[in-house]
Amino acid sequence: MRSAPDHVCTAPTPSLPMQPQPTALVSGAGVAGLATAWWLRYFGFDVTVVETAPALRGGGHAVDIRGAALEVVKAMGLHAALQAQRTRLRGMTLLDRDGHAVGHDDTRTFSAGRLDSPDIEIFRDTLCRILSDAAGTPASTLFDERITGIDDTPSGVMVALAGRPSRRVDLVVGADGVYSALRQQAFAAAPTCLHPLGGALAFYSAPNHLALTDREWMYRDADLGVVVYPDASGRELRIGAGFGAEVDHALRHDITAQKALARSKLAGLGGRWRPLVEAIPHADAFYFGELVQVKLPVWHTGRVPWLFSVGFLSDPRAAPWLDYPDDAPDEQTAEDWQRLLDAMIGFDGRPRLPHIHVPTLVIGGDEDRLATPEDAQVLLDGIPGARLSMLRGGHLMNVESPDAFLSELERFFLVHAAAGG
Numbered sequence: 001m002r003s004a005p006d007h008v009c010t011a012p013t014p015s016l017p018m019q020p021q022p023t024a025l026v027s028g029a030g031v032a033g034l035a036t037a038w039w040l041r042y043f044g045f046d047v048t049v050v051e052t053a054p055a056l057r058g059g060g061h062a063v064d065i066r067g068a069a070l071e072v073v074k075a076m077g078l079h080a081a082l083q084a085q086r087t088r089l090r091g092m093t094l095l096d097r098d099g100h101a102v103g104h105d106d107t108r109t110f111s112a113g114r115l116d117s118p119d120i121e122i123f124r125d126t127l128c129r130i131l132s133d134a135a136g137t138p139a140s141t142l143f144d145e146r147i148t149g150i151d152d153t154p155s156g157v158m159v160a161l162a163g164r165p166s167r168r169v170d171l172v173v174g175a176d177g178v179y180s181a182l183r184q185q186a187f188a189a190a191p192t193c194l195h196p197l198g199g200a201l202a203f204y205s206a207p208n209h210l211a212l213t214d215r216e217w218m219y220r221d222a223d224l225g226v227v228v229y230p231d232a233s234g235r236e237l238r239i240g241a242g243f244g245a246e247v248d249h250a251l252r253h254d255i256t257a258q259k260a261l262a263r264s265k266l267a268g269l270g271g272r273w274r275p276l277v278e279a280i281p282h283a284d285a286f287y288f289g290e291l292v293q294v295k296l297p298v299w300h301t302g303r304v305p306w307l308f309s310v311g312f313l314s315d316p317r318a319a320p321w322l323d324y325p326d327d328a329p330d331e332q333t334a335e336d337w338q339r340l341l342d343a344m345i346g347f348d349g350r351p352r353l354p355h356i357h358v359p360t361l362v363i364g365g366d367e368d369r370l371a372t373p374e375d376a377q378v379l380l381d382g383i384p385g386a387r388l389s390m391l392r393g394g395h396l397m398n399v400e401s402p403d404a405f406l407s408e409l410e411r412f413f414l415v416h417a418a419a420g421g
Contacts, residue, residue: 021046024171025159027147027182029056031063031124033175034131038076041135045171049141050161052176056132059205059285060124061240062087062111062229070118079120081130087112087121089229092216099271109216110227111240123231123238150185178292179252187296199291200245202262206279208237210272219273224265228276239276241266247290258288353382360386361412363405365397387412 024040026033029051037047065073073079091106108114112121132138142164149160156168174182208230217228225242243265251257263280360383364376373390380388389408393400
């Protein structure tokens with residue numbers, strides 16, 4: 001990975017030699033969408049973000065940046081900026097249902113874990129603002145907008161928008177959450193692809209009338225969990241609650257009903273909890289998230305690459321190939337991958353193809369999205385006397401279809417051995 005300075009930097013837009021700048025559209029201006037926009041722009045894409053909200057959404061819970069994510073934000077040059085905006089909690093207090101303190105812990109919080117770790121806990125809206133500024137997306141984000149249609153054509157993806165003219169882009173990325181409209185349009189996914197797990201989360205903001213400063217409050221029983229912490233200004237509290245719930249289709253888009261459900265689940269809390277319960281109907285920044293699994297036959301379509309064919313992914317014999325160990329001795333570093341990408345972007349061997357004067361067999365996979373069937377045809381047309389064999393499979397067709405692959409090689413070698421070639 002290219003080195004990046006340890007301060008906020010905007011994603012550069014390097015131009016590819018003798019090629020038009022590729023374009024991308026990202027659906028969703030949350031953490032995932034804005035981080036995706038940063039990396040796409042870093043690798044040369046002209047990026048547009050589409051967001052249904054009228055602006056970046058305020059409020060929300062705190063998120064943790066830990067493990068590999070810490071290395072990613074360092075590579076993006078954002079570590080120092082995120083570190084400066086992290087939460088500054090000094091411990092947590094466990095309260096009972098009546099708001100009485102029953103325990104204290106000054107070494108950790110429920111939301112962030114140990115306080116002496118290098119992890120960064122930061123509020124979601126702060127993280128989104130930093131990502132948006134660094135990616136340069138404020139000027140290229142279409143707020144109060146939604147995608148109404150997708151048409152993947154050979155020359156690009158035509159994207160229809162509700163309030164603006166349609167546009168053609170090279171790549172569309174869905175990062176618009178569990179109730180993704182893009183998923184329904186691109187994959188024809190019905191609401192039945194959502195499989196409820198019997199729970200829900202509610203996050204909202206309330207005035208800090210409790211004068212909570214540098215500690216986190218927590219309550220937990222078998223059916224309910226609540227965590228409360230002050231925001232960076234100290235004037236506002238962020239409240240998160242998790243509870244069991246059966247969420248029907250109507251509730252998924254009815255914020256009034258969502259608030260009523262959350263309030264009913266917290267209704268048994270009293271004492272110091274009571275003002276937080278009564279604040280739910282009046283909360284401007286309110287998020288409701290159903291705990292679900294999204295089950296689709298494929299997670300990509302059209303202009304999104306994959307290594308294996310759909311049939312191979314559904315084959316139980318594929319498990320050893322997909323379960324690649326993290327400590328594999330030949331694992332490549334981020335710098336290795338960056339050099340590989342730079343080499344692929346900068347190299348064009350097509351002018352050399354006519355100078356190949358040896359028997360050549362081109363083997364391709366009909367579902368390969370990296371070295372596409374069209375790429376195989378370029379080799380066939382460019383190499384004198386080449387022969388093409390197109391197998392069923394993806395990029396690693398020698399793994400997916402080993403018998404057919406070996407059969408093609410054996411036939412090729414036998415034919416040319418007999419001919420003395």
